[in-house]
Amino acid sequence: MLSIAPKVKATVAGYLFIAPALVGFLLFYAWPAARAVGISFTDWNLLSEPVYVGLDNYAEMIQDEQFWNGMKLSALYVLLNIPLQTVLGLFLAVAMDRLTKSLFVKATVLLPYLLSNVLVALIWLWMLDPLLGIVNAMLALVGISPQAFLGDPEQALISIAAINIWRHMGLVAMLFLAGLQTIPKYLYESAALEGASEWRMFTRITLPLLRPVMVFVLVTSVTGSFQIFDTIAVTTSGGPLDSTRVIVYYIIQNAFSFYKMGYASAMSVTLCMVMLVYTLFQMHILRASESDLA
């Protein structure tokens, strides 16, 4: 008895400590995740009782051009967004590492990230306005005719990518800057003594040693970008001509505008699977990403 009592006590204490978090996890993550799968096998408009339809939603999804269009647009958006954002952020980080330690500069660089997606979208919606926006006014000064930007099916997704690059570039730079500061200065000093060029030092020292941060930045920003919603809700609502109807936007629309809960859930479960495969693939790379410094 005496030897069991402390163990029981420790168990009770442990569960008391995690109780609030555990309730939150069960009610708002685990159960809804399982329920999403359940709802995906039903036809349900939220008002009447859900009707079990088996795999019908998934069958419908595979034949739904808008679903494939959404997946394609999300992937395309990631491809537009991530490379530029990462390269610009890295460039900015190197420049800041060299030129300044000023907190004011860091805070200013980070500011766009601290504004909500909604605010940033509003700011750029105005700047890119075809008639009155300053971007077209400035293009006119150098003789370029006005562009429709968010109103043009060819330019809308690119414009949204540009808006989010503006919001995230500073964040990426701050993360890289933190990584840069862990690289010992003597590596550069000895390389400089051997007459290595700036570019050689960047490619042979900086880039390899930044790999762990690089992986972190890529994993979080790719999964984040794939789920873009807010900016589109404010700027284009999926238009013009479906050119920005990315998958998450289409899912939310099906659920909360068309009240097709089952169909929306089927697509969201599919999206989850796609992300899971991507994450596993990334974990595989992550394992190879231990810092070369260690």
Place this chain on the structure above:
Amino acid sequence: MLVVTVFPLLVVLKTSLVNSSELFDTATDLLPTSPTVVNYEKVLGLLTTEEAIVNGGSGANINILRALLNSAIFTGVIVVVQTFNCTLAAYAFARMRFPGSKILFGAFVASMMVPAVVIMIPNFVFVRDLGLLDTRAGTVAPYVLMHGFSVFFLRQFFLSLPKEVEEAARIDGANPFVIFLKIALPLSWAPIMTIATLTMINMWNEFLWPFLVAKDPAMQTLPVALQSFRSQTPQGQPDWSGLMAATVIATLPTLAMLFVFGRRIVESVQFTGGK
């Protein structure tokens, strides 16, 4: 870069000070020629609807002070309660042995990887069935109890904290909660504040869930109120000056935050990536 960051904000500020009838003529001006505060009066609700429309308003309405207050309550409640719950759980996962702790911790970490949209629909249904649509409780519900990343992050910290002092207290017969409060917590303010800062930034900017759950203007947080103000304005001729005045007001709390907690915010953001 500073220009790239600041320039759009200056354009917004300028626009907010221009009377909407003059927008076309002043598109390339960097300073307002005849500044006016009428747009601010409009979004702060100081004008009647008729006066607002005469001054280029669209008749759309935004109660920006109420939205600010809602955002402050929403963010404040979540930052305090969620951070406390996560700290407790993280401490237990780092320091206590109880059956199932490893599996549960693994499950918490896995919760970080589920795309928000997947659990959004069942959570909406759940909150609706509880009768909590358009209530504060419903708006904060999915956030207040836990956050996978915070538990993960704080557990890492507690693992690195030396055990000796806690051991000594345990031998003296102190109970786990007292040890946590009196010993572990005071040593952990820095990482707890880091997590609280990040949570504050994320929750202040959160859009999708409050947008789905809190349609009632009385409950709308700032991003939701701004979006509905924007979508009320006609597509052809939005009330740009009014929108930009609202944007300026909505930017001020973030600027103030950055001004007061600048170092903390910069370090918090950097810390997540560096580790």
